[in-house]
Amino acid sequence: MAGDDSKVVVIGGGAVGTACAYYLARAGDEVTLVERSGLGAEASGANLGLLLVSDKPPGPLFELSLESARLYGNLAAELDYQVQYERSGSLLVYTSPDAMAGAEARAADLRSRGLEAEVLGRAETRRLEPALHPGVAGSLWCNLDGTIYPFALCHGYARAALRHGARVLTHTAATALEAEGGRVTAVVTDRGRIRTEAVVLAAGAWSPALAATVGVRLPIEPSRGQMLVTEPVPPMVRHVIMGHEPYVRQSPYGQLLIGSIPERVGFNKATEVPVLAEFAAGAIGLMPCLGGVPVIRSWAGLRPRAEDQVPIIGEAPGVRGLFVAAGHFRNGMGQAPATGAAIAELIRGRPGYPWLEAFDPGRFA
Protein backbone atom coordinates (compact mmCIF):
# COMPACT_ATOMS: atom_id res chain seq x y z
CA MET A 1 0.00 0.00 0.00
CA ALA A 2 2.69 2.50 1.01
CA GLY A 3 4.61 1.47 -2.08
CA ASP A 4 2.50 3.55 -4.47
CA ASP A 5 3.81 6.82 -5.87
CA SER A 6 2.43 10.14 -4.76
CA LYS A 7 3.00 13.68 -5.95
CA VAL A 8 3.41 14.96 -2.39
CA VAL A 9 4.15 13.04 0.80
CA VAL A 10 3.41 14.73 4.13
CA ILE A 11 5.31 13.24 7.06
CA GLY A 12 3.54 13.68 10.39
CA GLY A 13 -0.09 13.36 11.49
CA GLY A 14 -0.18 16.24 13.95
CA ALA A 15 -1.98 19.52 13.54
CA VAL A 16 0.55 20.92 11.07
CA GLY A 17 0.85 17.74 8.97
CA THR A 18 -2.88 17.16 8.71
CA ALA A 19 -3.44 20.84 7.87
CA CYS A 20 -0.81 20.64 5.10
CA ALA A 21 -2.43 17.47 3.72
CA TYR A 22 -5.85 19.09 3.73
CA TYR A 23 -4.91 22.36 2.00
CA LEU A 24 -2.81 20.48 -0.58
CA ALA A 25 -5.58 17.96 -1.31
CA ARG A 26 -8.18 20.73 -1.50
CA ALA A 27 -6.03 22.53 -4.07
CA GLY A 28 -6.04 19.35 -6.17
CA ASP A 29 -2.65 17.88 -5.35
CA GLU A 30 -2.21 14.14 -5.01
CA VAL A 31 -1.18 13.75 -1.36
CA THR A 32 -0.16 10.89 0.91
CA LEU A 33 0.17 11.55 4.64
CA VAL A 34 2.26 9.12 6.68
CA GLU A 35 2.09 9.01 10.47
CA ARG A 36 4.11 6.53 12.50
CA SER A 37 1.39 6.19 15.15
CA GLY A 38 -2.14 7.59 15.32
CA LEU A 39 -3.14 11.18 14.50
CA GLY A 40 -2.17 13.72 17.15
CA ALA A 41 -0.01 11.19 18.96
CA GLU A 42 2.73 13.57 20.10
CA ALA A 43 2.78 17.33 20.75
CA SER A 44 -0.52 17.87 18.93
CA GLY A 45 -2.22 15.58 21.42
CA ALA A 46 -0.46 16.87 24.51
CA ASN A 47 -1.31 20.54 24.83
CA LEU A 48 -4.08 22.71 26.23
CA GLY A 49 -5.58 23.52 22.83
CA LEU A 50 -4.82 27.22 23.25
CA LEU A 51 -4.88 29.43 20.16
CA LEU A 52 -3.17 32.65 21.20
CA VAL A 53 -2.85 35.66 18.96
CA SER A 54 -2.60 38.46 21.52
CA ASP A 55 0.71 37.28 22.98
CA LYS A 56 2.60 37.65 19.69
CA PRO A 57 4.71 40.73 19.00
CA PRO A 58 3.97 42.61 15.75
CA GLY A 59 5.52 40.82 12.79
CA PRO A 60 5.51 37.41 11.12
CA LEU A 61 4.64 35.33 14.21
CA PHE A 62 1.60 37.52 14.77
CA GLU A 63 0.61 37.34 11.09
CA LEU A 64 0.86 33.53 11.10
CA SER A 65 -1.37 33.31 14.19
CA LEU A 66 -3.79 35.96 12.92
CA GLU A 67 -4.24 34.27 9.53
CA SER A 68 -4.79 30.99 11.38
CA ALA A 69 -7.46 32.59 13.60
CA ARG A 70 -9.15 33.83 10.43
CA LEU A 71 -9.10 30.30 8.95
CA TYR A 72 -10.36 28.82 12.24
CA GLY A 73 -13.43 31.06 12.06
CA ASN A 74 -15.08 28.92 9.41
CA LEU A 75 -13.14 25.68 9.84
CA ALA A 76 -15.82 23.45 11.41
CA ALA A 77 -18.22 24.19 8.54
CA GLU A 78 -15.48 23.90 5.93
CA LEU A 79 -14.28 20.53 7.24
CA ASP A 80 -17.79 19.39 8.20
CA TYR A 81 -16.29 18.26 11.51
CA GLN A 82 -16.75 19.49 15.06
CA VAL A 83 -13.23 20.73 15.72
CA GLN A 84 -14.64 22.55 18.77
CA TYR A 85 -13.12 25.90 17.97
CA GLU A 86 -14.21 28.51 20.50
CA ARG A 87 -13.21 32.14 20.12
CA SER A 88 -13.56 32.48 23.87
CA GLY A 89 -11.26 35.47 24.26
CA SER A 90 -8.56 35.70 26.87
CA LEU A 91 -7.88 37.50 30.11
CA LEU A 92 -4.31 38.41 30.89
CA VAL A 93 -4.65 38.68 34.65
CA TYR A 94 -2.64 41.19 36.70
CA THR A 95 -2.18 40.36 40.34
CA SER A 96 -0.85 43.76 41.43
CA PRO A 97 -1.46 47.41 40.38
CA ASP A 98 2.25 47.75 39.56
CA ALA A 99 2.03 44.92 37.06
CA MET A 100 -0.70 46.84 35.22
CA ALA A 101 1.63 49.72 34.31
CA GLY A 102 2.01 48.73 30.67
CA ALA A 103 -1.50 47.39 30.19
CA GLU A 104 -3.06 50.42 28.43
CA ALA A 105 -0.17 50.63 25.95
CA ARG A 106 -0.46 46.93 25.28
CA ALA A 107 -4.20 47.18 24.66
CA ALA A 108 -3.67 50.16 22.32
CA ASP A 109 -1.03 48.18 20.42
CA LEU A 110 -3.40 45.22 19.99
CA ARG A 111 -6.20 47.56 18.81
CA SER A 112 -3.82 49.16 16.30
CA ARG A 113 -3.36 45.66 14.85
CA GLY A 114 -7.08 45.17 14.38
CA LEU A 115 -7.89 43.17 17.52
CA GLU A 116 -10.40 44.13 20.16
CA ALA A 117 -8.66 44.66 23.48
CA GLU A 118 -9.55 46.42 26.71
CA VAL A 119 -8.00 46.97 30.11
CA LEU A 120 -10.44 45.95 32.82
CA GLY A 121 -10.42 46.86 36.50
CA ARG A 122 -10.93 44.45 39.33
CA ALA A 123 -14.74 44.57 39.38
CA GLU A 124 -15.13 44.12 35.64
CA THR A 125 -12.52 41.35 35.59
CA ARG A 126 -14.34 39.46 38.32
CA ARG A 127 -17.68 40.05 36.62
CA LEU A 128 -16.28 38.23 33.56
CA GLU A 129 -14.57 35.52 35.61
CA PRO A 130 -16.11 35.28 39.08
CA ALA A 131 -13.78 32.43 40.05
CA LEU A 132 -10.74 34.74 40.01
CA HIS A 133 -9.15 35.72 43.30
CA PRO A 134 -10.93 38.74 44.90
CA GLY A 135 -7.59 40.50 45.14
CA VAL A 136 -6.69 40.55 41.42
CA ALA A 137 -5.77 44.04 40.25
CA GLY A 138 -7.32 43.78 36.81
CA SER A 139 -6.86 42.23 33.41
CA LEU A 140 -6.36 42.77 29.73
CA TRP A 141 -9.17 41.25 27.69
CA CYS A 142 -8.63 40.33 24.05
CA ASN A 143 -11.29 38.94 21.73
CA LEU A 144 -9.36 36.85 19.25
CA ASP A 145 -7.71 34.22 21.43
CA GLY A 146 -9.48 30.91 21.57
CA THR A 147 -9.34 27.18 22.03
CA ILE A 148 -9.64 23.96 20.05
CA TYR A 149 -9.96 20.26 20.80
CA PRO A 150 -6.57 19.16 19.44
CA PHE A 151 -7.52 15.59 18.46
CA ALA A 152 -10.65 16.79 16.71
CA LEU A 153 -8.56 19.26 14.73
CA CYS A 154 -6.17 16.54 13.48
CA HIS A 155 -9.02 14.15 12.66
CA GLY A 156 -11.12 16.89 11.06
CA TYR A 157 -8.29 17.91 8.74
CA ALA A 158 -7.41 14.29 7.93
CA ARG A 159 -10.98 13.28 7.11
CA ALA A 160 -11.51 16.32 4.93
CA ALA A 161 -8.21 15.56 3.16
CA LEU A 162 -9.48 12.00 2.54
CA ARG A 163 -12.64 13.40 0.97
CA HIS A 164 -10.44 15.45 -1.37
CA GLY A 165 -8.65 12.28 -2.44
CA ALA A 166 -5.67 12.20 -0.09
CA ARG A 167 -4.30 8.94 1.33
CA VAL A 168 -3.78 8.89 5.09
CA LEU A 169 -1.50 6.10 6.26
CA THR A 170 -1.37 5.90 10.03
CA HIS A 171 0.91 3.36 11.74
CA THR A 172 3.36 3.97 8.90
CA ALA A 173 6.72 5.34 9.99
CA ALA A 174 8.94 7.34 7.65
CA THR A 175 12.49 6.19 8.28
CA ALA A 176 14.49 8.14 5.67
CA LEU A 177 14.26 10.53 2.75
CA GLU A 178 15.99 10.00 -0.56
CA ALA A 179 17.31 12.64 -2.93
CA GLU A 180 19.06 12.60 -6.30
CA GLY A 181 20.78 15.50 -8.00
CA GLY A 182 19.69 17.91 -5.30
CA ARG A 183 16.04 16.94 -5.54
CA VAL A 184 13.92 14.81 -3.22
CA THR A 185 12.79 11.57 -4.86
CA ALA A 186 11.30 9.26 -2.25
CA VAL A 187 10.24 8.65 1.34
CA VAL A 188 11.26 5.32 2.83
CA THR A 189 8.75 3.92 5.33
CA ASP A 190 8.49 0.75 7.36
CA ARG A 191 5.72 -0.31 4.98
CA GLY A 192 7.46 0.43 1.71
CA ARG A 193 9.06 3.20 -0.31
CA ILE A 194 6.95 6.03 -1.74
CA ARG A 195 8.40 7.79 -4.79
CA THR A 196 7.43 11.43 -4.80
CA GLU A 197 8.13 14.86 -6.25
CA ALA A 198 7.73 16.74 -2.98
CA VAL A 199 7.92 16.06 0.75
CA VAL A 200 6.42 18.12 3.54
CA LEU A 201 8.34 17.40 6.73
CA ALA A 202 5.91 18.06 9.59
CA ALA A 203 7.28 15.64 12.15
CA GLY A 204 7.74 18.20 14.92
CA ALA A 205 10.68 17.45 17.20
CA TRP A 206 11.43 14.32 15.14
CA SER A 207 11.96 16.33 11.94
CA PRO A 208 15.74 16.90 12.30
CA ALA A 209 16.50 13.16 12.23
CA LEU A 210 14.65 12.75 8.93
CA ALA A 211 16.09 15.95 7.39
CA ALA A 212 19.57 14.69 8.28
CA THR A 213 19.09 11.65 6.01
CA VAL A 214 19.43 14.02 3.03
CA GLY A 215 22.04 16.24 4.66
CA VAL A 216 19.76 19.05 5.81
CA ARG A 217 20.40 20.49 9.27
CA LEU A 218 17.26 21.58 11.13
CA PRO A 219 18.01 23.18 14.51
CA ILE A 220 14.93 21.94 16.33
CA GLU A 221 14.99 20.32 19.74
CA PRO A 222 12.21 18.91 21.97
CA SER A 223 10.80 21.11 24.70
CA ARG A 224 8.67 19.37 27.27
CA GLY A 225 5.34 20.77 28.34
CA GLN A 226 3.55 19.12 31.28
CA MET A 227 -0.11 19.61 32.02
CA LEU A 228 -2.89 18.32 34.18
CA VAL A 229 -6.61 17.92 33.82
CA THR A 230 -9.29 17.81 36.51
CA GLU A 231 -12.61 16.11 36.90
CA PRO A 232 -15.42 17.94 35.13
CA VAL A 233 -16.83 20.83 37.14
CA PRO A 234 -19.78 23.14 36.34
CA PRO A 235 -18.95 25.96 33.90
CA MET A 236 -16.73 28.38 35.83
CA VAL A 237 -13.94 29.57 33.50
CA ARG A 238 -15.08 31.22 30.28
CA HIS A 239 -11.87 32.71 28.91
CA VAL A 240 -8.32 31.54 28.44
CA ILE A 241 -6.69 32.72 31.67
CA MET A 242 -3.07 33.78 31.32
CA GLY A 243 -0.41 36.14 32.50
CA HIS A 244 0.60 34.16 35.48
CA GLU A 245 1.93 30.65 34.94
CA PRO A 246 0.19 28.33 34.44
CA TYR A 247 -2.44 28.86 31.79
CA VAL A 248 -5.96 27.75 32.75
CA ARG A 249 -8.92 26.94 30.55
CA GLN A 250 -12.07 24.88 30.87
CA SER A 251 -12.90 22.38 28.16
CA PRO A 252 -16.41 21.95 26.74
CA TYR A 253 -16.49 18.71 28.76
CA GLY A 254 -16.14 20.73 31.96
CA GLN A 255 -12.61 19.62 32.75
CA LEU A 256 -10.08 22.27 33.76
CA LEU A 257 -6.82 22.13 31.83
CA ILE A 258 -3.78 23.57 33.56
CA GLY A 259 -0.25 23.94 32.19
CA SER A 260 2.47 24.40 30.99
CA ILE A 261 6.01 25.77 30.94
CA PRO A 262 8.74 24.82 28.45
CA GLU A 263 11.47 22.56 29.81
CA ARG A 264 14.63 21.47 28.00
CA VAL A 265 14.91 17.83 29.05
CA GLY A 266 15.41 16.06 25.73
CA PHE A 267 13.04 13.35 24.51
CA ASN A 268 11.53 12.81 27.96
CA LYS A 269 7.75 12.80 28.31
CA ALA A 270 7.54 11.99 32.01
CA THR A 271 5.48 14.17 34.32
CA GLU A 272 7.03 15.29 37.58
CA VAL A 273 5.26 16.11 40.82
CA PRO A 274 7.22 19.30 41.65
CA VAL A 275 6.23 20.90 38.34
CA LEU A 276 2.60 19.75 38.56
CA ALA A 277 2.47 20.97 42.17
CA GLU A 278 3.69 24.38 41.01
CA PHE A 279 0.87 24.45 38.44
CA ALA A 280 -1.66 23.46 41.09
CA ALA A 281 -0.41 26.19 43.43
CA GLY A 282 -0.44 28.75 40.61
CA ALA A 283 -3.98 27.84 39.56
CA ILE A 284 -5.25 28.05 43.14
CA GLY A 285 -3.47 31.38 43.53
CA LEU A 286 -5.51 32.71 40.61
CA MET A 287 -8.72 30.88 41.51
CA PRO A 288 -8.90 29.86 45.16
CA CYS A 289 -12.15 27.94 44.64
CA LEU A 290 -10.25 25.31 42.59
CA GLY A 291 -8.60 23.81 45.68
CA GLY A 292 -11.05 20.96 46.13
CA VAL A 293 -11.20 19.93 42.47
CA PRO A 294 -9.64 16.50 41.87
CA VAL A 295 -6.91 16.01 39.27
CA ILE A 296 -7.57 12.95 37.14
CA ARG A 297 -4.62 12.93 34.76
CA SER A 298 -1.28 14.51 33.98
CA TRP A 299 0.70 14.15 30.81
CA ALA A 300 3.42 15.81 28.78
CA GLY A 301 4.29 16.50 25.17
CA LEU A 302 7.40 17.51 23.31
CA ARG A 303 7.03 20.81 21.50
CA PRO A 304 9.40 21.34 18.59
CA ARG A 305 11.52 24.30 19.60
CA ALA A 306 13.53 25.88 16.80
CA GLU A 307 16.84 27.43 17.78
CA ASP A 308 15.44 30.95 17.30
CA GLN A 309 11.95 29.96 18.53
CA VAL A 310 10.50 30.80 15.09
CA PRO A 311 8.74 28.14 13.00
CA ILE A 312 10.57 26.73 9.99
CA ILE A 313 8.32 26.82 6.93
CA GLY A 314 9.57 26.57 3.38
CA GLU A 315 11.82 24.70 0.96
CA ALA A 316 15.00 23.33 2.49
CA PRO A 317 18.27 24.74 1.18
CA GLY A 318 20.07 22.29 -1.09
CA VAL A 319 17.23 19.77 -1.52
CA ARG A 320 14.58 20.95 -3.94
CA GLY A 321 11.14 19.56 -3.26
CA LEU A 322 11.78 19.13 0.47
CA PHE A 323 9.47 21.50 2.32
CA VAL A 324 9.76 21.91 6.07
CA ALA A 325 6.73 22.72 8.24
CA ALA A 326 8.02 22.29 11.77
CA GLY A 327 9.42 24.07 14.79
CA HIS A 328 6.21 25.76 15.92
CA PHE A 329 7.23 25.38 19.57
CA ARG A 330 4.24 26.31 21.76
CA ASN A 331 2.12 27.55 18.86
CA GLY A 332 1.48 24.51 16.68
CA MET A 333 -2.26 24.52 17.29
CA GLY A 334 -2.56 28.25 16.84
CA GLN A 335 -0.48 28.35 13.67
CA ALA A 336 -1.29 25.06 11.91
CA PRO A 337 -4.02 26.36 9.58
CA ALA A 338 -1.99 29.19 8.03
CA THR A 339 1.09 26.96 7.90
CA GLY A 340 -0.86 24.37 5.91
CA ALA A 341 -2.35 27.00 3.61
CA ALA A 342 1.08 28.57 3.05
CA ILE A 343 2.73 25.21 2.29
CA ALA A 344 0.00 24.40 -0.24
CA GLU A 345 0.65 27.73 -1.97
CA LEU A 346 4.44 27.25 -1.91
CA ILE A 347 4.29 23.76 -3.41
CA ARG A 348 2.03 25.03 -6.15
CA GLY A 349 4.59 27.77 -6.84
CA ARG A 350 2.41 30.63 -5.69
CA PRO A 351 3.84 32.00 -2.46
CA GLY A 352 1.02 34.38 -1.60
CA TYR A 353 1.89 35.36 1.96
CA PRO A 354 4.34 38.25 2.41
CA TRP A 355 5.27 37.09 5.92
CA LEU A 356 6.36 33.64 4.78
CA GLU A 357 9.94 34.71 4.09
CA ALA A 358 10.61 35.13 7.81
CA PHE A 359 10.14 31.38 8.29
CA ASP A 360 12.50 30.29 5.47
CA PRO A 361 14.67 27.29 6.43
CA GLY A 362 17.53 28.98 4.55
CA ARG A 363 18.09 31.30 7.51
CA PHE A 364 20.18 28.61 9.25
CA ALA A 365 22.36 27.83 6.22
Place this chain on the structure above:
Amino acid sequence: MAEDSTRDSTICRCEDVTASAIAAALAAGARSPTEIKVLTRAGMGACQGRVCRYLVEALVAEATGLPPEALVPASYRPPVRLVRLDELARQHGEHAGKEG
Protein backbone atom coordinates in the same frame (compact mmCIF):
# COMPACT_ATOMS: atom_id res chain seq x y z
CA MET B 1 -18.08 -10.09 25.65
CA ALA B 2 -17.92 -8.02 22.47
CA GLU B 3 -20.64 -10.15 20.88
CA ASP B 4 -22.99 -9.20 23.69
CA SER B 5 -22.58 -5.45 23.31
CA THR B 6 -25.53 -3.96 21.58
CA ARG B 7 -25.05 -0.64 19.84
CA ASP B 8 -26.61 1.22 22.77
CA SER B 9 -24.48 -0.45 25.44
CA THR B 10 -22.46 2.06 27.39
CA ILE B 11 -18.79 1.15 27.29
CA CYS B 12 -17.33 4.16 29.11
CA ARG B 13 -19.61 5.30 31.91
CA CYS B 14 -17.56 8.35 32.85
CA GLU B 15 -17.81 9.92 29.40
CA ASP B 16 -21.05 8.24 28.23
CA VAL B 17 -19.46 6.48 25.26
CA THR B 18 -21.59 3.79 23.61
CA ALA B 19 -20.53 0.70 21.69
CA SER B 20 -21.83 2.30 18.51
CA ALA B 21 -19.53 5.32 18.97
CA ILE B 22 -16.60 2.95 19.29
CA ALA B 23 -17.78 0.99 16.26
CA ALA B 24 -17.87 4.25 14.28
CA ALA B 25 -14.28 5.06 15.32
CA LEU B 26 -13.18 1.56 14.28
CA ALA B 27 -14.97 1.99 10.96
CA ALA B 28 -13.13 5.29 10.49
CA GLY B 29 -9.82 3.44 10.69
CA ALA B 30 -8.84 3.50 14.36
CA ARG B 31 -6.65 0.47 15.10
CA SER B 32 -5.51 0.96 18.69
CA PRO B 33 -7.06 1.60 22.10
CA THR B 34 -5.32 5.00 22.16
CA GLU B 35 -6.97 6.02 18.89
CA ILE B 36 -10.37 4.93 20.27
CA LYS B 37 -9.66 6.98 23.37
CA VAL B 38 -8.84 10.21 21.55
CA LEU B 39 -11.64 9.85 19.00
CA THR B 40 -14.45 8.94 21.39
CA ARG B 41 -13.07 10.04 24.82
CA ALA B 42 -13.65 6.50 26.17
CA GLY B 43 -11.25 6.24 29.10
CA MET B 44 -10.68 9.99 29.48
CA GLY B 45 -13.11 10.47 32.36
CA ALA B 46 -12.84 10.37 36.11
CA CYS B 47 -11.86 6.69 36.35
CA GLN B 48 -9.31 6.99 33.53
CA GLY B 49 -10.35 3.80 31.82
CA ARG B 50 -10.17 1.57 34.86
CA VAL B 51 -13.66 0.30 34.01
CA CYS B 52 -13.79 0.45 30.20
CA ARG B 53 -10.19 -0.31 29.24
CA TYR B 54 -10.74 -4.06 28.79
CA LEU B 55 -14.03 -3.59 26.95
CA VAL B 56 -12.37 -1.19 24.52
CA GLU B 57 -9.47 -3.59 24.02
CA ALA B 58 -11.92 -6.41 23.31
CA LEU B 59 -13.75 -4.33 20.70
CA VAL B 60 -10.48 -3.30 19.04
CA ALA B 61 -9.28 -6.89 19.05
CA GLU B 62 -12.52 -8.05 17.46
CA ALA B 63 -12.41 -5.37 14.76
CA THR B 64 -8.72 -5.79 13.89
CA GLY B 65 -8.55 -9.55 14.27
CA LEU B 66 -5.56 -9.16 16.60
CA PRO B 67 -5.43 -10.94 19.95
CA PRO B 68 -5.95 -8.46 22.84
CA GLU B 69 -2.47 -9.17 24.17
CA ALA B 70 -1.00 -7.98 20.85
CA LEU B 71 -2.56 -4.50 21.22
CA VAL B 72 -0.61 -1.61 22.67
CA PRO B 73 -2.78 -0.63 25.64
CA ALA B 74 -3.81 3.00 26.13
CA SER B 75 -1.33 4.74 28.36
CA TYR B 76 -1.63 4.89 32.13
CA ARG B 77 -1.23 8.46 33.39
CA PRO B 78 -0.46 9.69 36.88
CA PRO B 79 -2.01 10.23 39.40
CA VAL B 80 -2.94 6.67 40.29
CA ARG B 81 -5.69 7.91 42.58
CA LEU B 82 -7.58 11.21 42.41
CA VAL B 83 -5.68 13.98 44.14
CA ARG B 84 -7.18 17.37 44.92
CA LEU B 85 -5.46 20.43 43.48
CA ASP B 86 -4.82 21.79 46.98
CA GLU B 87 -3.22 18.49 48.06
CA LEU B 88 -1.00 18.64 44.99
CA ALA B 89 -0.21 22.32 45.66
CA ARG B 90 1.04 21.39 49.14
CA GLN B 91 3.74 19.29 47.47
CA HIS B 92 4.92 22.54 45.89
CA GLY B 93 5.25 24.12 49.32
CA GLU B 94 7.20 21.12 50.62
CA HIS B 95 9.42 21.09 47.57
CA ALA B 96 10.09 24.83 47.86
CA GLY B 97 10.79 24.40 51.57
CA LYS B 98 13.44 21.76 50.90
CA GLU B 99 15.18 24.05 48.44
CA GLY B 100 15.02 27.05 50.79
